[in-house]
Amino acid sequence: MNETVTDxxxxxxxxxxxxxxxxxxxxxxxxDQPDIISFxxxxxxxxxxxxxxxxxxxxxxxxxxxxxxxxxxxxTSEGYxxxxxWISSYMTRLGANCDPDNIVVTSGSQQALDFLARLLxxxxxxxxxxxxxxxxxxxxxxxxxxxxDRIEFGATNRTPESYAEAASEAxxxxxxKFAYVVPDFANPTGRTxxxxxxxxxxxxAGELDIPVIEDGAYAALRYDGxxxxxxxxxxxARTGHVDGAxxxxxGTFSKTLTPGLRVGWICAARPIVKRLVLxxxxxxxxxxxxxxxxxxxxxxxxxxxxxTASIACYRERRDRMxxxxxxxxxxxxxxxxxxxxxxxxxxxxxxxxxxxLLARAVAEEKLAFVPGRAFFADGTGANTLRLSFSxxxxxxxxxxxxxxxxxxxG
Amino acid sequence: MNETVTDxxxxxxxxxxxxxxxxxxxxxxxxDQPDIISFxxxxxxxxxxxxxxxxxxxxxxxxxxxxxxxxxxxxTSEGYxxxxxWISSYMTRLGANCDPDNIVVTSGSQQALDFLARLLxxxxxxxxxxxxxxxxxxxxxxxxxxxxDRIEFGATNRTPESYAEAASEAxxxxxxKFAYVVPDFANPTGRTxxxxxxxxxxxxAGELDIPVIEDGAYAALRYDGxxxxxxxxxxxARTGHVDGAxxxxxGTFSKTLTPGLRVGWICAARPIVKRLVLxxxxxxxxxxxxxxxxxxxxxxxxxxxxxTASIACYRERRDRMxxxxxxxxxxxxxxxxxxxxxxxxxxxxxxxxxxxLLARAVAEEKLAFVPGRAFFADGTGANTLRLSFSxxxxxxxxxxxxxxxxxxxG
Numbered sequence: 001m002n003e004t005v006t007d008x009x010x011x012x013x014x015x016x017x018x019x020x021x022x023x024x025x026x027x028x029x030x031x032d033q034p035d036i037i038s039f040x041x042x043x044x045x046x047x048x049x050x051x052x053x054x055x056x057x058x059x060x061x062x063x064x065x066x067x068x069x070x071x072x073x074x075x076t077s078e079g080y081x082x083x084x085x086w087i088s089s090y091m092t093r094l095g096a097n098c099d100p101d102n103i104v105v106t107s108g109s110q111q112a113l114d115f116l117a118r119l120l121x122x123x124x125x126x127x128x129x130x131x132x133x134x135x136x137x138x139x140x141x142x143x144x145x146x147x148x149d150r151i152e153f154g155a156t157n158r159t160p161e162s163y164a165e166a167a168s169e170a171x172x173x174x175x176x177k178f179a180y181v182v183p184d185f186a187n188p189t190g191r192t193x194x195x196x197x198x199x200x201x202x203x204x205a206g207e208l209d210i211p212v213i214e215d216g217a218y219a220a221l222r223y224d225g226x227x228x229x230x231x232x233x234x235x236x237a238r239t240g241h242v243d244g245a246x247x248x249x250x251g252t253f254s255k256t257l258t259p260g261l262r263v264g265w266i267c268a269a270r271p272i273v274k275r276l277v278l279x280x281x282x283x284x285x286x287x288x289x290x291x292x293x294x295x296x297x298x299x300x301x302x303x304x305x306x307x308t309a310s311i312a313c314y315r316e317r318r319d320r321m322x323x324x325x326x327x328x329x330x331x332x333x334x335x336x337x338x339x340x341x342x343x344x345x346x347x348x349x350x351x352x353x354x355x356x357l358l359a360r361a362v363a364e365e366k367l368a369f370v371p372g373r374a375f376f377a378d379g380t381g382a383n384t385l386r387l388s389f390s391x392x393x394x395x396x397x398x399x400x401x402x403x404x405x406x407x408x409x410g
Numbered sequence: 411m412n413e414t415v416t417d418x419x420x421x422x423x424x425x426x427x428x429x430x431x432x433x434x435x436x437x438x439x440x441x442d443q444p445d446i447i448s449f450x451x452x453x454x455x456x457x458x459x460x461x462x463x464x465x466x467x468x469x470x471x472x473x474x475x476x477x478x479x480x481x482x483x484x485x486t487s488e489g490y491x492x493x494x495x496w497i498s499s500y501m502t503r504l505g506a507n508c509d510p511d512n513i514v515v516t517s518g519s520q521q522a523l524d525f526l527a528r529l530l531x532x533x534x535x536x537x538x539x540x541x542x543x544x545x546x547x548x549x550x551x552x553x554x555x556x557x558x559d560r561i562e563f564g565a566t567n568r569t570p571e572s573y574a575e576a577a578s579e580a581x582x583x584x585x586x587k588f589a590y591v592v593p594d595f596a597n598p599t600g601r602t603x604x605x606x607x608x609x610x611x612x613x614x615a616g617e618l619d620i621p622v623i624e625d626g627a628y629a630a631l632r633y634d635g636x637x638x639x640x641x642x643x644x645x646x647a648r649t650g651h652v653d654g655a656x657x658x659x660x661g662t663f664s665k666t667l668t669p670g671l672r673v674g675w676i677c678a679a680r681p682i683v684k685r686l687v688l689x690x691x692x693x694x695x696x697x698x699x700x701x702x703x704x705x706x707x708x709x710x711x712x713x714x715x716x717x718t719a720s721i722a723c724y725r726e727r728r729d730r731m732x733x734x735x736x737x738x739x740x741x742x743x744x745x746x747x748x749x750x751x752x753x754x755x756x757x758x759x760x761x762x763x764x765x766x767l768l769a770r771a772v773a774e775e776k777l778a779f780v781p782g783r784a785f786f787a788d789g790t791g792a793n794t795l796r797l798s799f800s801x802x803x804x805x806x807x808x809x810x811x812x813x814x815x816x817x818x819x820g
Contacts, residue, residue, distance in 0.1 A: 003616060004654040008681045011587065011621055013554070014532045019688045046479035054482065055472030062465030069456035072464065072670035107517065111694040118553055122423040123533070139692035143528055144423070177421065206413060211421055244414040260482035262698045271418045278429045282549035284521040288672045291698055 014123075018142040033366070037400040039387040040368040042187060042342055048310055049258050050302045057297040061290065071290035077281040078273075079105025079265070080292035086299050087251070091242070091267045094219075095233030096249065098242035102267055104276045107287050109217055109252040109264040113140040113180075115279045116213055116248060116266070120178050121146045124171030128163065128179040132375030132384070134187040134215065137180055147171065148377035151179055151204075153197045160207035178211045178248075179204070183231055184219040185341025188375045188386040192339055198231050205246055211272075212247045218341035220256050220307050223315035225339035232267065243269045255342070256307050257298050261291040314342055317389040317397055324401035330409050335387075342390035345372070348408060352383040357407060365403035424533075428552040443776070447810040449797040450778040452597060452752055458720055459668050460712045467707040471700065481700035487691040488683075489515025489675070490702035496709050497661070501652070501677045504629075505643030506659065508652035512677055514686045517697050519627055519662040519674040523550040523590075525689045526623055526658060526676070530588050531556045534581030538573065538589040542785030542794070544597040544625065547590055557581065558787035561589055561614075563607045570617035588621045588658075589614070593641055594629040595751025598785045598796040602749055608641050615656055621682075622657040628751035630666050630717050633725035635749035642677065653679045665752070666717050667708050671701040724752055727799040727807055734811035740819050745797075752800035755782070758818060762793040767817060775813035 005011070062068045078084070084100040091098050106112040113136070121127065123145035129137070131150045138148075147170050152158045167176045179201065183193040193201070205212045214231045232247040239245070245268075252264035266276055280286065298306075321344055325335055332349040348354075354371025361367040372384025392400060415421070472478045488494070494510040501508050516522040523546070531537065533555035539547070541560045548558075557580050562568045577586045589611065593603040603611070615622045624641045642657040649655070655678075662674035676686055690696065708716075731754055735745055742759040758764075764781030771777040782794025802810060 004649055005619070005621070005656045005679065008679070008685075010619075011530060012685070013528070013530055013535070013587075016529060016685065019685065019692065041484070043484050046483050049479055049482045051472070051475065051478045051482065055469070055478065058468040058472055059465070062461070062468055065461065068461045068465065069459055072459045072461065072668040073456050074451070074453050074664075074669045107694040107697075110692075114693045118423070119426060120421060120423055122425070125423070136692070136695070143689070143692060177423075209415070209420075211415070239414055246415045254484075258482040259484045260699055262694065262696070269415065269418070275418075275422070275426065275429065279553070282429065282520075282546070282553060283524050284517040284672065285546070286672070287517075288698060288701055289670055291701070 015143050015145050036366045037392055037396045038368045040370050042388050053302050057294040075286045075289035077286050078277045083292050083296040087265050095229050096236045096242050101270055102242045104266050104273050105287055106264045107262040109250040112250040112264055112266045113137050115276055117141040117144040124174040125177040126167035132188055135374045176208050176210055178213050180213040182215040185338050188343055189345040190336045190338025190341055190343045214247050214249045216251050222340035261295055263295040320394045320397045321389045324398050328402050328405035342388050344387045346385040348383045354385050360407055367400050367403050425553050425555050446776045447802055447806045448778045450780050452798050463712050467704040485696045485699035487696050488687045493702050493706040497675050505639050506646045506652050511680055512652045514676050514683050515697055516674045517672040519660040522660040522674055522676045523547050525686055527551040527554040534584045535587040536577035542598055545784045586618050586620055588623050590623045592625040595748050598753050599755040600746045600748025600751055600753045624657050624659045626661050632750035671705055673705040730804045730807045731799045734808050738812050738815035752798050754797045756795040758793045764795050777810050777813050
């Protein structure tokens with residue numbers, strides 16, 4: 001009889017082999033050092049948080065015994081109805097006509113990604129993703145053991161059949177189960193899909209008869225250029241309602257109001273939402289009602305103002321970062337020019353290693369960013385970096401980019 | 411090309427076939443009717459909630475700009491350190507010597523169960539559970555496609571080998587991956603495992619070299635009888651520390667302070683906790699920091715008082731329910747006599763159907779409870795009922811039990 005466990009590895013599920021720590025999350029620990037310049041975490045500037053309004057909302061609710069008792073009790077898995085009503089109006093305003101029954105509240109859009117992979121993916125099924133794509137999405141999906149194939153946009157030799165064939169060749173009985181995209185100001189590249197690219201994505205999904213998962217985390221933060229409708233809006237327009245759409249939209253208040261309350265949502269056809277409510281029930285019963293009530297009050301009262309303030313703040317920082325890159329970067333370094341969001345993507349000459357550069361940046365310049373390789377499902381991209389311009393102030397951006405250029409020059 | 415999706419079923423993962431709605435959660439909707447007597451949901455009486463203290467805690471934190479900004483930002487996946495310190499002291503007080511690094515904060519103990527199955531179970535592996543057991547645990551585990559085998563306590567013909575053989579016979583390569591128990595005042599039976607039963611459980615787990623998942627949701631609510639140490643305490647005593655234990659403890663503040671903030675925890679050996687932090691990261695990044703900070707303040711200031719008040723309240727209700735059952739129930743009906751917790755388990759004569767009885771109870775007597783069948787992994791138990799005595803007041807308990815007896819008499 002084994003009195004104690006000395007080796008836990010044999011106890012784990014097969015999927016545990018695919019669980020790895022996020023370089024981004026580990027880097028968040030660096031932010032505790034006040035003198036570091038961070039282009040790392042994709043997190044909002046706390047100076048923008050609607051702190052007073054949130055404080056007042058908590059006070060109002062907790063000061064009313066009936067509301068306070070409801071807020072401190074278990075609640076429904078689908079989420080707080082007035083919040084779902086607000087979200088369905090918001091989605092409808094974005095062009096995706098829907099009702100509160102098309103919405104389930106999640107603990108941030110990260111939980112939405114977890115739930116969707118849980119609902120859709122059996123081990124060995126294929127998920128189509130961009131190369132690179134949001135690292136947290138890969139981490140969420142990995143628990144359900146998919147293989148990945150790269151969605152190609154624009155001029156491509158890939159036919160719908162080629163995706164299906166690759167899926168069934170890789171796994172007996174394996175199928176393509178969904179396509180995941182961050183179509184607006186993508187994490188990590190800052191890139192936005194054109195209307196034509198969105199149309200071709202919907203056509204591909206139609207041919208393969210699969211859902212599209214649209215991650216709209218940054219969509220509200222556009223600084224210039226022409227707005228492009230959400231994929232779900234283009235999709236729902238064909239039948240006039242989200243119930244006829246194959247697109248499943250993941251939204252969040254994390255980049256517009258506050259990430260700390262962990263309130264996000266999924267907007268999808270009713271049959272999907274009903275299933276997701278069961279997933280939520282089994283997973284954590286419900287998101288805290290109090291946080292949802294507060295988020296509803298914030299959405300009602302300060303959403304537009306917060307979006308406007310965030311756009312003004314982050315647009316300036318993007319401009320400063322772009323200008324600093326122009327001024328300091330040596331030849332051979334290229335970068336994206338995002339029309340919104342909080343990320344800019346840097347490509348260094350072949351041979352550079354982002355992880356090695358980060359180690360030097362932290363040690364020599366007290367500067368942090370995220371090496372790009374983690375965002376590639378195939379492990380390539382060693383010579384890329386993700387720079388976030390949301391947290392550093394304009395002076396830090398200037399100093400940090402100059403320091404980064406020095407490091408790259410060697 | 412399929413313009414819209416008319417049948418979502420083919421899109422789902424295999425595991426979706428095992429997702430079903432909880433009768434308990436559906437019943438929660440009945441509670442909206444103010445005149446119903448509910449013995450259904452296993453939820454605390456809101457009259458006990460530390461409402462003022464919670465309100466004050468929110469106000470204090472949100473009134474301090476530095477703390478408020480931290481509370482509204484992303485935070486660490488493992489949880490708020492002072493809360494983990496409080497929990498590790500609490501677990502040490504219970505006899506399970508441990509450190510804050512042995513604790514990960516979860517969104518209630520429901521999320522703990524989800525995470526543990528995700529970490530431990532590959533499809534076809536075996537989970538040992540009691541018959542009946544907590545329905546929410548079966549729902550959480552089902553997403554990872556285990557098969558179930560029944561743990562037998564006390565005099566049994568089952569050898570450790572028989573569990574292992576059944577697992578590998580049922581699934582090629584399938585293994586027993588854990589044993590799950592609610593050892594104190596179990597949901598749904600109210601039953602408590604004796605020291606001898608806990609010892610034999612640990613011996614069985616040792617022979618099979620598997621972890622024990624101990625669900626301590628109700629453990630703090632003992633009304634009489636002799637306290638029994640937690641399984642994790644007996645286990646950790648062998649090496650002097652939780653790091654040497656195979657038992658993984660799931661705890662929650664839901665039954666002692668408030669369920670609404672969704673704060674629970676897992677206490678386990680460090681290698682397990684490290685893995686679980688990765689699971690948390692991929693799953694929802696972090697639980698809301700604000701809720702954790704408030705829960706920490708409540709735990710520091712009113713935990714003992716709340717436990718004392720809850721015990722006084724629920725003990726009286728248990729006594730009233732027991733007395734009413736004695737007074738009203740016809741011969742042939744038996745029930746458990748729990749020393750704590752919030753549940754009592756009724757067994758009706760063979761031939762009764764709990765679900766049918768519930769339909770009549772709601773329609774004819776405005777009375778709700780949970781039919782017992784859902785708690786059996788093998789679908790038996792049609793003639794059993796779970797009665798919760800936590801929410802109805804003593805007068806309602808008297809009225810409700812009299813009504814239930816009328817229904818049973820027919």
